Amino acid sequence: MTLLGFMGCYGALRESQCLLVTFFVLLVVLFAAEIGGGIYAYMNKDRLAKFAEDAMTKTIKYEYGRNQIQTAAVDYIQESLKCCGGENSDDWAHSWMFTKKTDHDLGVEEPPMVKVPVSCCTDEGKQDYGQMCGDFKTYKNLRLHGDGCSESLGTYFRENLDIIVGIGVSIAIFQFIGAIITLVFSLRLSERKQKEKYYNY
Numbered sequence: 409m410t411l412l413g414f415m416g417c418y419g420a421l422r423e424s425q426c427l428l429v430t431f432f433v434l435l436v437v438l439f440a441a442e443i444g445g446g447i448y449a450y451m452n453k454d455r456l457a458k459f460a461e462d463a464m465t466k467t468i469k470y471e472y473g474r475n476q477i478q479t480a481a482v483d484y485i486q487e488s489l490k491c492c493g494g495e496n497s498d499d500w501a502h503s504w505m506f507t508k509k510t511d512h513d514l515g516v517e518e519p520p521m522v523k524v525p526v527s528c529c530t531d532e533g534k535q536d537y538g539q540m541c542g543d544f545k546t547y548k549n550l551r552l553h554g555d556g557c558s559e560s561l562g563t564y565f566r567e568n569l570d571i572i573v574g575i576g577v578s579i580a581i582f583q584f585i586g587a588i589i590t591l592v593f594s595l596r597l598s599e600r601k602q603k604e605k606y607y608n609y
Contacts (some may be wrong), residue, residue, distance in 0.1 A: 412438075416590060423599075428594040435587035442580040446573045457565045465494030468557075470596035472525075482557075483527040489564060491557035492528035499556070500524040528552045543606030 412434055419427030449456060464485070471478045486492055493499035500506055506523045526534065529541035533551030537543075541551075 413494045416586070420593065423596055425597055427588055428597070432587050432590045432594065435583050435590065439580050439584045442576055442583070444577045446580070449569060449574050452527065453566055453569050456569075457562040460565050461494075461562045464558050464561050465499065468494050468499050468503050470504055472503055479505075483525060485557055485561060486525065486527040486553065488555045489555075489557060489560040491560040492524060492553040493556050494558045495556040496554075497524055497528060497552050497556075500528070524552065533539075 412431065414435075415427055416431040418424075419431055433457045464482070467478050467482055472482055473479055473572070498584070505525075524542040526539055526541050530553060533541045536551065
């Protein structure tokens with residue numbers, strides 16, 4: 409978007425009809441893609457919600473602790489939606505992060521860790537246990553969010569999809585207005601250049 413905006417500004421300053429036409433075409437394509445994406449999302453909200461649910465479960469199992477961005481995303485979802493795991497907190501028993509084994513110098517393997525992330529803990533649990541909140545080996549009576557994140561994420565997605573689509577359509581409308589302004593400017597620029605060419609003869 410930054411590059412696209414720069415192209416439009418530079419084309420207007422240089423009065424380059426080629427850049428302006430290119431800017432106009434790209435805006436129209438982007439507008440069509442956003443409108444099409446919004447329609448698809450609205451018509452397939454249940455399918456997209458199911459995709460989000462499955463993605464959450466797979467991320468917990470395979471990517472948490474390996475991918476920094478996905479790890480931060482899972483923590484944010486668990487804290488903001490007050491949930492834990494995919495279906496429930498038991499999913500963390502199969503997560504790579506908390507089932508990995510560490511080899512010691514003597515060749516003795518450490519047993520699998522039994523933990524959930526701190527983001528699974530309620531505010532009371534964090535206050536009582538701090539960063540050790542999710543350690544089942546240390547604390548037997550953990551204060552964790554009871555609901556699984558897959559269902560919570562799917563519900564959140566369904567409930568807020570209208571708002572997301574509305575914002576996307578609003579942005580697309582502004583882009584379409586920008587495309588119309590660019591087209592008018594380009595046509596006037598072409599008309600002026602033709603007049604200048606005519607008077608120079």
